[in-house]
Each structure stands twice: as structure tokens, then as C-alpha cells.
Amino acid sequence: MRRSDAHPARAAWLIVAGLVAFMLVLAGCGGSSDNGGGGEEEALQKLGKGEGEVSLISWAGYVESEWTKPFEAKTGCKVNDKVAGTSDEMVKLMSTGQYDGVSASGNASARLYAAGYVAPVNVDLVPNYKTVFSDLKDQPYNTFEGVPYGIPHGRGANLLMWNSKEVKPAPDSWEVTFNPQLSSRYKGKISQYDDPMSIAEAAVYLKFHEPSLGIENPYELTEEQFNAAVQLLEEQQANVGEYWGEAAKQISGFANGDNVVGTTWQYQYFALKEEGVPVAASPASQGFLPKEGATGWSDTWMISSKAKHPNCMYQWMNWIIEPKVNAEVAEYFGEAPAQEKACKETKNPNFCSEYHAENPAFWKRVYYWETPLADCGNGEEDCMDYNDWVKAWTSIKG
Amino acid sequence: MASEAALERRSAGHRLADLFHGRRRLQVGALLAGPLGWLVIGYIGSLAVLLITAFWSVDPLSGLVVKNLTFENIETLWSESVYREIVWRTVRTALLVTLTDAAIAFPIAFYMAKVASRRGKAVLVIGILLPLWSSYLVKVYAWRTLLSADGVLHWALNPIGLDTPGYGITAVWLVMSYLWLPYMILPIYAGLERIPDSLISASEDLGASPFTTFRRVILPLAFPAVVAGSIFTFSLTLGDYITPRLVSNDQFIGNVIFNNIANNQPLAAALALVPIVVMIAYLLVARRLGAFEHV
Amino acid sequence: MRLSRNARALLRIAVAVGLAFIYVPLVAIVLYAFNASRILAWPPPGWTLHWFSSAFDNAAARDAFLTSVKAGLAATAIALVLGSLASLAVARHRFFGRETISFLVLLPIALPGIVTGVAISNTFTQVLGLPLSLLTVIVGHATFCIVVVYNNAVARLRRLSSSFEEASADLGAHTWQTFRYVTLPGMRSALIAGGLLAFALSFDEIIVTNFTIGAGEETLPIWIFSNLFRPHELPTVNAVAVIVILISIIPVYLAHRLGGEAAAGRSGGGGVETEAAAVP
Numbered sequence: 001m002r003r004s005d006a007h008p009a010r011a012a013w014l015i016v017a018g019l020v021a022f023m024l025v026l027a028g029c030g031g032s033s034d035n036g037g038g039g040e041e042e043a044l045q046k047l048g049k050g051e052g053e054v055s056l057i058s059w060a061g062y063v064e065s066e067w068t069k070p071f072e073a074k075t076g077c078k079v080n081d082k083v084a085g086t087s088d089e090m091v092k093l094m095s096t097g098q099y100d101g102v103s104a105s106g107n108a109s110a111r112l113y114a115a116g117y118v119a120p121v122n123v124d125l126v127p128n129y130k131t132v133f134s135d136l137k138d139q140p141y142n143t144f145e146g147v148p149y150g151i152p153h154g155r156g157a158n159l160l161m162w163n164s165k166e167v168k169p170a171p172d173s174w175e176v177t178f179n180p181q182l183s184s185r186y187k188g189k190i191s192q193y194d195d196p197m198s199i200a201e202a203a204v205y206l207k208f209h210e211p212s213l214g215i216e217n218p219y220e221l222t223e224e225q226f227n228a229a230v231q232l233l234e235e236q237q238a239n240v241g242e243y244w245g246e247a248a249k250q251i252s253g254f255a256n257g258d259n260v261v262g263t264t265w266q267y268q269y270f271a272l273k274e275e276g277v278p279v280a281a282s283p284a285s286q287g288f289l290p291k292e293g294a295t296g297w298s299d300t301w302m303i304s305s306k307a308k309h310p311n312c313m314y315q316w317m318n319w320i321i322e323p324k325v326n327a328e329v330a331e332y333f334g335e336a337p338a339q340e341k342a343c344k345e346t347k348n349p350n351f352c353s354e355y356h357a358e359n360p361a362f363w364k365r366v367y368y369w370e371t372p373l374a375d376c377g378n379g380e381e382d383c384m385d386y387n388d389w390v391k392a393w394t395s396i397k398g
Numbered sequence: 399m400a401s402e403a404a405l406e407r408r409s410a411g412h413r414l415a416d417l418f419h420g421r422r423r424l425q426v427g428a429l430l431a432g433p434l435g436w437l438v439i440g441y442i443g444s445l446a447v448l449l450i451t452a453f454w455s456v457d458p459l460s461g462l463v464v465k466n467l468t469f470e471n472i473e474t475l476w477s478e479s480v481y482r483e484i485v486w487r488t489v490r491t492a493l494l495v496t497l498t499d500a501a502i503a504f505p506i507a508f509y510m511a512k513v514a515s516r517r518g519k520a521v522l523v524i525g526i527l528l529p530l531w532s533s534y535l536v537k538v539y540a541w542r543t544l545l546s547a548d549g550v551l552h553w554a555l556n557p558i559g560l561d562t563p564g565y566g567i568t569a570v571w572l573v574m575s576y577l578w579l580p581y582m583i584l585p586i587y588a589g590l591e592r593i594p595d596s597l598i599s600a601s602e603d604l605g606a607s608p609f610t611t612f613r614r615v616i617l618p619l620a621f622p623a624v625v626a627g628s629i630f631t632f633s634l635t636l637g638d639y640i641t642p643r644l645v646s647n648d649q650f651i652g653n654v655i656f657n658n659i660a661n662n663q664p665l666a667a668a669l670a671l672v673p674i675v676v677m678i679a680y681l682l683v684a685r686r687l688g689a690f691e692h693v
Numbered sequence: 694m695r696l697s698r699n700a701r702a703l704l705r706i707a708v709a710v711g712l713a714f715i716y717v718p719l720v721a722i723v724l725y726a727f728n729a730s731r732i733l734a735w736p737p738p739g740w741t742l743h744w745f746s747s748a749f750d751n752a753a754a755r756d757a758f759l760t761s762v763k764a765g766l767a768a769t770a771i772a773l774v775l776g777s778l779a780s781l782a783v784a785r786h787r788f789f790g791r792e793t794i795s796f797l798v799l800l801p802i803a804l805p806g807i808v809t810g811v812a813i814s815n816t817f818t819q820v821l822g823l824p825l826s827l828l829t830v831i832v833g834h835a836t837f838c839i840v841v842v843y844n845n846a847v848a849r850l851r852r853l854s855s856s857f858e859e860a861s862a863d864l865g866a867h868t869w870q871t872f873r874y875v876t877l878p879g880m881r882s883a884l885i886a887g888g889l890l891a892f893a894l895s896f897d898e899i900i901v902t903n904f905t906i907g908a909g910e911e912t913l914p915i916w917i918f919s920n921l922f923r924p925h926e927l928p929t930v931n932a933v934a935v936i937v938i939l940i941s942i943i944p945v946y947l948a949h950r951l952g953g954e955a956a957a958g959r960s961g962g963g964g965v966e967t968e969a970a971a972v973p
Contacts, residue, residue, distance in 0.1 A: 020438065020439065020442060020443050020446055024443075024446050024447065024450055053909065055908030055909060080908050080909040082908065082919070083919055088657065088660040088661055089660065091461060091660045091661065092659060092660035095461075095660070095818075096814065096818050096825060097818060097824075098818075098824060098825050098907055098908045099908050100908075110459065111459060111460055111461055111661070114457070114459040114460035114462075115460035115461055115462050116460075188564075240647065241565070242565060242647060243647050245643060246921060248921045248927065249644065249921075252539075252542065252543070252546075253546075256543070256546035256547060256548055256549065257546070257547050257548045258546050258547045258548075258564070258565070371459065373458075373459060374458070385458040385459070386458055386459070386661060387456070387458045387661065387662055390657065390658065390661060390662065391474075391478075393657075394480055394481075394484075394649065394654055394657065395478070395480045397647060397649055398480060398483065398648075398649065411869060412867055412869075414869075415867035415868040415869050415870070416867060418868045419862075419867060419868055422786060425782075425786065425868075426782050426786045426788050429778045429779070429781050429782035429786075430778070430779065430782050430794075432774065432775050432778050433775040433776070433778050433779035433782075433794075433798075433839065434779075434797075436775055436835075436836070436839075437797050437798065437800075437801075437836070437839070438797070440816075440832070440836070441800070441801055441809075441812075441813075441836050442797075442800075443816070444812040444813050444815070444816040445804075445808070445809075445812045447812070447815065447816060447820060448808070448811060448812040448815055502710075502711050502714065503711075505704055505707035505708055505711065506707070506708050506711045506712070508704065509704055509705075509707075509708045513696070513701070513704065520949060523949055524942070524945050524946060524949055525712065525715075526715070527945045527948070527949075528938065528941065528942065528945055529715055529716075529719060530893055530897070531893060531896070531897070531937060531938055531941030531944075531945065532719060532722065532934055532937065532938045532941075533897055533913070533914060533917055533934050533937065534897055534899060534914070535899060535914060535917050535918055535921065536722055536917060536930060536931060536934035537718055537719075537722070539921070539927075540718045540719075540721045540722045540725070541718055543721065543725070544717075544718060544721055550721065576714065576715070576718065579711075579714075579715060580715075608696055608697065608700060629799070629803060630802075633802070633803040633804070633805075636805060637804065637805025637806055637807065637808070637900075638805075638806075639807060639900075640899070640900070651805070652805055652807050655805070655807050655808070656807060659807075659811055666811075670805070670807075670808045673804065673805050673808070674804055674805075674808065677800075677803045677804055680803075681796060681799060681800075681803060685792075685795075685796065690795050690796075690799075
């Protein structure tokens with residue numbers, strides 16, 4: 001090999017290595033520091049003309065053609081929707097700055113605010129907001145530093161669902177999935193949500209069954225309370241058939257008979273009933289809740305701080321709590337509407353009373369998803385934060 | 399005269415070509431500028447920027463990366479046993495899938511290369527390639543239904559006293575062996591095709607039994623091709639997270655990365671270092687075994 | 694090769710079992726596409742063609758299909774250019790770091806898709822400040838498609854003696870002319886086979902695409918993935934998959950004809966290496 005042949009690419013390699021090093025330095029100095037802190041963003045002051053489209057991130061069943069088609073016809077804003085399975089996915093998607101808005105649960109909203117991914121909402125630009133249920137306004141999961149950051153979508157409790165042919169007698173308690181004496185009967189057929197929020201479910205169970213632990217808020221857990229919840233879930237793991245991260249996975253699991261009992265959302269419950277699968281859930285007479293209560297969610301539409309189509313987004317936020325639309329939305333999914341006036345528009349005239357939409361006292365037994373923080377809220381700072389929850393969940397699943 | 403006029407009228411392209419003529423440095427540089435720029439600056443650079451976050455930490459509430467140098471992520475992965483178990487489970491499955499695929503692929507590839515008629519060969523090649531076009535997700539979901547407690551496998555195996563393995567690590571092994579099988583068959587087929595029939599005839603003429611010929615002539619010559627195929631079965635298993643999520647509760651490396659990428663990117667990046675290191679080592683070994691000639 | 698009758702029979706059985714393993718799930722997909730129930734339960738309660746008509750009517754599916762085709766063509770084009778360039782450098786010259794190129798080209802496909810996807814996505818959104826779009830998807834796909842073209846091209850170039858190119862130069866052709874009239878025709882079938890398989894790779898890719906796609910677009914795998922969340926649409930997804938398999942017979946057959954047959958005449962079955970080499 002002649003020497004002159006050895007040289008040609010060497011210089012090129014050196015230049016290239018230098019460029020890579022340069023990129024690293026660039027990443028080190030610049031990069032993501034322009035997103036720090038929340039509350040620097042300005043809310044929209046005036047509503048302008050629609051931009052022609054709006055890109056949303058949502059839970060399954062929240063953005064359906066039944067109400068997007070009329071919206072598109074009325075406003076000219078074409079709706080692009082990406083369905084996410086967990087709040088983590090939603091936060092990740094919002095971080096890219098590619099979406100205009102998200103239907104955020106409490107375990108995402110605080111994080112979105114802290115990271116600066118969302119902007120405050122000027123509620124004067126959302127006329128339908130005036131008639132939203134008052135116990136959904138100014139809540140810690142949608143209002144930060146006194147400023148509203150979103151428009152409520154609706155709320156509901158996570159359900160305990162079971163196959164009525166296989167699970168007898170009808171359970172009225174989460175013991176059927178958490179108490180080994182009962183759950184071992186359904187070993188390998190229990191279905192549990194694949195997300196760290198399941199730790200809160202265990203905490204709700206322990207709040208009822210082991211009051212000596214002193215659990216008040218299932219999202220603010222001291223190390224002792226946290227470890228107890230984690231241990232409960234580790235014991236449960238032996239009996240779990242499937243951890244579901246997508247609704248369809250759970251639906252096919254119940255339909256195939258692989259799962260017979262577990263936590264679910266109304267979306268799956270109604271989909272299975274429609275297909276004739278013999279599923280049942282805690283009845284309306286019990287408030288759809290097992291005796292311990294349940295975790296749940298109160299979801300908020302938030303607008304991205306980098307929204308490219310803010311006017312369409314505001315129009316969407318107003319549309320989703322339009323009385324007729326919110327009624328449709330609530331009945332489709334099976335949750336309590338956010339809009340007071342929606343209760344007159346539901347197909348089922350008793351819908352709102354069945355779902356306790358107008359009953360704030362009921363919701364005290366439903367623990368909306370929240371972001372676990374080190375700040376326990378009572379002056380203590382030693383509660384487990386979200387990273388601890390995620391790490392624990394990884395360990396629980398093994 | 400005419401040729402001189404022709405010389406003066408040389409196009410810019412012609413003159414550029416003259417510039418390159420004989421200058422190997424320039425030729426190589428021009429050829430490599432595009433691909434290397436793309437791969438090294440674009441791809442490796444992007445990787446480096448991601449992986450460097452493994453040495454930073456994160457604000458627990460916002461999930462934003464905090465740029466102070468720390469080894470806590472590496473420490474977490476090292477000290478907490480669940481991560482070691484997950485890595486070992488992933489690597490173990492990748493090895494099993496590779497061995498399984500090699501075992502299933504070899505007879506098929508051998509038949510295609512040495513036994514099948516010309517038309518049979520064509521049919522088989524198309525038959526092996528066709529499944530690659532059916533969507534990965536659809537295939538995995540189809541397997542979900544096959545494996546379910548009341549599914550096809552149960553219905554077929556129950557009469558003979560066996561049953562479906564259901565969901566779990568066995569299911570992951572089965573599905574992945576299924577998914578990557580074509581990636582193993584084709585390199586082995588190519589490798590076997592390259593073995594001249596004259597070598598085999600010579601071995602037989604020298605008195606070797608078919609089995610000995612296979613063992614001492616064919617197998618060693620085909621081995622690098624098998625290693626080439628194994629690169630794909632191993633790496634694809636190592637990095638996948640969708641299949642484990644859909645047919646099991648088991649966490650693979652990809653699942654943990656996926657679960658952490660939003661709220662704790664440094665930890666995810668640290669974990670991502672593991673399959674990268676493993677694959678680089680694997681590729682170095684494969685290269686030594688001559689697989690790169692057969693990939 | 695002479696095989697005993699028993700050995701031949703055993704081989705046939707092994708092949709049959711292998712092929713059954715490959716095709717049983719595909720048959721299941723086809724059956725479910727005709728399934729009368731929305732949920733993937735076994736045994737299917739009835740048969741219907743409804744899902745196929747639903748698939749054809751589904752505008753989102755059609756758009757996603759077209760987007761996938763667009764992205765595939767663009768990614769393949771880039772991969773063809775970059776892969777050929779790299780292969781020419783490696784097969785026709787010697788230089789420092791030559792062996793590393795094969796290694797480098799293999800990395801995007803050997804490393805986990807999630808790592809590649811997140812890395813590219815982060816670079817675009819955070820370092821470059823550019824939005825995610827079909828362009829970023831194409832960049833991601835092209836990156837791991839390069840190896841498919843490169844391997845084919847290198848394999849072919851190694852078997853094509855460089856003496857032809859030298860002769861061409863001796864006869865007065867300059868660099869482009871040699872490339873256009875001598876090298877390229879020799880590489881053509883390898884490039885076509887590599888390109889077709891690069892297209893197949895890009896067409897079915899989900900993981901990298903998931904991280905690099907923008908808000909308003911969908912490739913076919915993304916559409917399929919998002920419809921896994923909508924159980925009402927699940928059988929339509931199966932129908933779409935069946936349609937894609939049927940359509941794909943064409944390019945697969947083409948790949949075989951152009952890649953395999955063309956070179957098969959030259960040296961005993963060596964042409965087959967073009968498909969196999971291209972596969973990853």
C-alpha cells in the first residue's frame with residue numbers, strides 16, 4: 001500500500017472527529033436551557049382567525065369524529081390527534097413542541113407546567129368556561145400560581161371490572177386484586193395498569209385497610225407508606241396475568257378470557273360490553289366505586305407554550321366544553337362532564353346524577369391522578385417524588 | 399484540427415473529471431464526504447449528544463435535564479439488581495432467539511441452495527421474503543391471539559395434552575424467533591449458494607460420507623454467513639420493546655428506556671449505553687469471524 | 694449433492710415445518726381480516742368482507758399508505774446515493790479506516806431503534822431547533838437503509854474486476870464516463886435489489902418513525918399502531934395488512950427477477966447474494 005493512499009481519508013477522519021466533539025460542546029453549553037421554569041409564557045390576549053389546523057395529544061376516546069367533524073366544519077380547523085397510553089408519553093410528546101394541546105391528567109399537568117411546555121389560558125377567550133362546574137376550577141392540578149392553565153374536560157374514577165361469569169360473587173372491594181387470599185383464586189388472570197400510578201391504587205387500598213399507616217393522600221407518601229404500597233404490588237405481581245399499557249391490549253385480554261378482573265377505564269368497559277363480553281363493574285348504586293374508593297382523573301386541556309395554531313386551540317378548548325359536545329363526549333367515554341349545561345343535553349336524562357357530575361362530595365372518594373412530589377404539602381419534604389415512583393414500578397414488574 | 403476544437407469545447411463536467419483523474423485522495427474524499435458526513439456527524443453526533451446526558455441528572459418535577467456531571471445514573475443501574483436482571487434477560491433471549499433461528503433457518507436455506515430446483519428456489523425465495531412485507535405490529539398481534547388461553551394454539555395442542563405457553567418470556571422468544579427468521583435465512587442461503595458444487599463433489603469423490611462432507615466442508619464455509627444472520631437476530635431482539643410489551647409482562651432493555659425517556663432521560667441514556675456496548679462487541683467478534691463478507 | 698433418501702426426507706420435513714411456522718400466523722391474519730367480530734377472539738363468530746371495504750374507504754389509511762410510499766422512496770433514494778458512494782470508496786480504493794466503514798454503516802441498524810429514534814429526534818428539536826416532519830422521518834429511515842444498499846453494492850463491486858474500469862480509462866474515458874458506461878451498469882441490478890429491500894425496511898418501520906414523525910402525518914405503521922388504541926378499527930387494520938401483503942408480491946417478485954436472475958447467469962447462483970446481502 002503506497003503511503004499516499006494511506007493519507008487521503010485520515011485528514012477527513014480528524015475533521016469529522018473534531019466536528020463530533022464540537023457538537024458535544026454545543027450540546028453541553030446550549031441546547032435545552034430555554035425551557036426552564038414555568039409561568040414565563042403569556043396567555044393569548046386576543047382571539048384571531050383560525051390557522052386551519054390543530055394538533056392534539058389525547059387519551060383514547062377523547063377526540064372522536066363524532067365531535068371533531070362538526071368542529072372542523074364550523075371553524076375550519078382540521079384536527080390531528082395522537083393518542084397516548086400514559087402520561088409519560090404525553091409529556092414526552094409535548095416536549096417536542098410539535099403539538100398545540102394535550103388532555104393532561106394531574107400526573108402530567110404539574111410536570112408540563114414546571115418544564116415550561118404549556119402556557120396559561122386566558123379564560124376570557126373561552127366563553128363556555130363560565131359554566132364549568134365550580135369544583136373543577138382553580139384546582140391544584142389545573143391552576144398554578146393562581147393562574148389557570150387549562151380547560152377541564154371531564155372526570156371519572158378508574159373502574160374495577162370483572163368477568164361476571166368467572167368472578168363470583170361480584171366483588172365490591174379492591175381486595176379481589178390486592179388481597180392474596182382472594183386474588184390467588186384468579187392467579188394469572190388479573191389485569192393491572194402498567195404505570196407507576198398503580199402505586200397510588202395500592203395506597204388507596206392501604207388507606208382503607210391499614211389505617212395505622214396514616215395515609216392521607218395516596219400521592220404524597222412517606223418512605224414507610226411508600227414501601228408498604230410497593231410491597232403490596234410486589235405480592236400482587238405473582239397473580240397478575242397482564243399489565244396493560246394500551247386499552248386495546250386489555251380489551252383483547254378480557255375478550256379472549258386471558259384476564260378476568262382488574263383496573264380499567266370506562267372506554268374498555270363499554271367496548272367490551274358492546275361486543276357481548278360478560279363484563280361487569282361496580283354499579284351506579286355504589287357510585288361505580290369499590291368500598292375503598294378509587295384513583296381517578298380530572299383531565300384538563302392545556303395549550304402548548306410553542307403552539308403553532310393557538311387560535312384553533314382556543315376554539316377547540318371552547319368547543320369541547322360546549323354543552324352539547326361535552327354531553328356527547330361524556331356519554332361516549334362514560335365520565336362525568338365538566339360543563340354544567342351539558343347535563344341537560346345528555347341522551348340519558350339521568351346521566352349526570354348517575355355519574356355524580358353535580359355532587360362534589362362524591363369526588364372526595366376519588367383520588368385524581370397527581371404528580372408525586374417530595375413536598376408532602378404539610379411542611380415535610382421527605383415524600384417520594386415521581387422518579388422514585390418510576391424506579392419502584394420498574395422493580396415491581398421485575 | 400477537429401480534435402483540437404473538440405479539446406477546447408470540453409464541458410465543465412469533463413474538466414471536473416480531469417481534476418479527479420489520478421488524484422486518489424480527492425476521489426476518496428469526494429466519495430466519502432456524503433456518507434461519512436451523514437453517518438458520523440449526523441448519526442454518531444446525535445448519539446453522542448444523547449448519550450452524554452447519561453452523565454447528567456434530572457429535575458424530578460419537570461423532567462428537564464440538569465447539566466451537572468454525575469455518575470449516579472450508572473451507579474443506579476449497577477447497584478439495583480432489577481436492571482442487571484433486565485439486561486441479562488434481554489441478552490439471554492437474544493442468544494436463544496439467535497440459536498433458534500439458526501436451527502430453523504439452516505435446513506430451509508440448505509434446501510433452497512443445494513436441493514431445490516430452479517423454480518423451487520424462486521418460489522421459496524419469494525415465499526421467505528413475503529412475510530417481511532406484512533406489518534410487524536399486525537404479526538405480533540396475530541401471535542397474541544394465537545397464544546391466548548382460548549386461542550388457536552390451545553385449540554390445537556389441547557387434544558394431545560399440551561397447551562399454549564400463554565403470554566410471558568416463552569411467548570417473547572417464540573414471537574421474536576418468528577419475526578427475525580427471514581433475516582437469518584437469506585444470508586445463510588447466500589453463503590451456501592456461494593459454495594461451489596465442485597467442492598462438494600470433490601469431497602464426495604474423496605470418499606467422504608454426506609454427513610462428513612456436511613460437517614467438514616459445508617458447515618465451516620457457511621459459518622460466517624450464519625454469524626452474519628445472527629447480527630440481525632441478536633440486535634433486533636436486543637433493542638425491541640414492542641413485542642415484550644404486547645405478549646408478556648417482562649421488561650426488556652428497550653422497555654425501561656422507553657418508560658424513562660420522558661421523565662428521566664439521563665437514566666434512559668445510561669441504560670442505552672448497555673446495548674450499544676454489547677452490540678459493538680458483538681460486531682467486532684462477528685467481523686473477526688468473517689461475517690462482514692456475508693452480511 | 695447426493696443425499697440419502699432418509700436425509701432427503703428429513704430435510705423436506707424440516708423445511709415444511711419451517712415454512713408452516715412462517716405462514717401459520719399470516720394465515721391467522723388473513724382469517725381475522727374476514728372476522729365478523731370486532732375483537733380478536735377465537736374462534737371467529739362469522740365471516741365478512743366488510744373490513745376490506747372499510748379499509749378502502751378509510752381516508753386515513755390511504756393517506757398513511759401514500760405517506761409511507763413517499764417516505765420510502767425518498768429514503769431509498771438517499772440510501773442509494775450514499776450507499777453507492779461509500780461502496781465505491783471501499784471497494785475501489787484503500788485508505789486509512791477502510792474497514793471501519795463497514796462497521797459504521799451497520800451501526801444504525803444494529804443499535805436499538807429506540808436509541809436511534811430518540812437521538813435523531815433530540816438533535817432536530819433541541820440542537821437544531823427544527824420541527825419534526827416527514828423530512829425527519831426520511832432522515833431516520835435513510836440512515837439505517839444505507840447499509841442495505843452498501844452491502845449489495847460492495848459485494849457486487851468486489852466481484853466486478855476493476856480491470857474493466859482501467860481499460861475504459863486507457864481507452865480515453867474520463868472519470869464520469871467510466872462510471873456511467875462501465876461501473877454503473879455492472880452495479881445496476883445490485884442497486885435495484887438493494888433499493889427494493891431498503892424500501893421494504895422503510896415501509897414497515899415503526900420505532901424510529903414513532904420518535905421522528907411530526908404531528909399531522911402518519912406512515913402506515915403509525916396508523917396501524919394508533920388504531921391498536923381504537924378497538925373498533927382493529928379488523929380494518931388486519932384487512933389493510935392483507936392488502937399490503939398482496940400488493941407487495943410485485944416488488945418482491947421484481948427484486949428476485951432483477952437481482953437474482955440477472956447475475957445468476959454469470960456465476961453459479963452468486964447473484965442470489967444480492968438479495969440475501971441486502972436483507973437486514
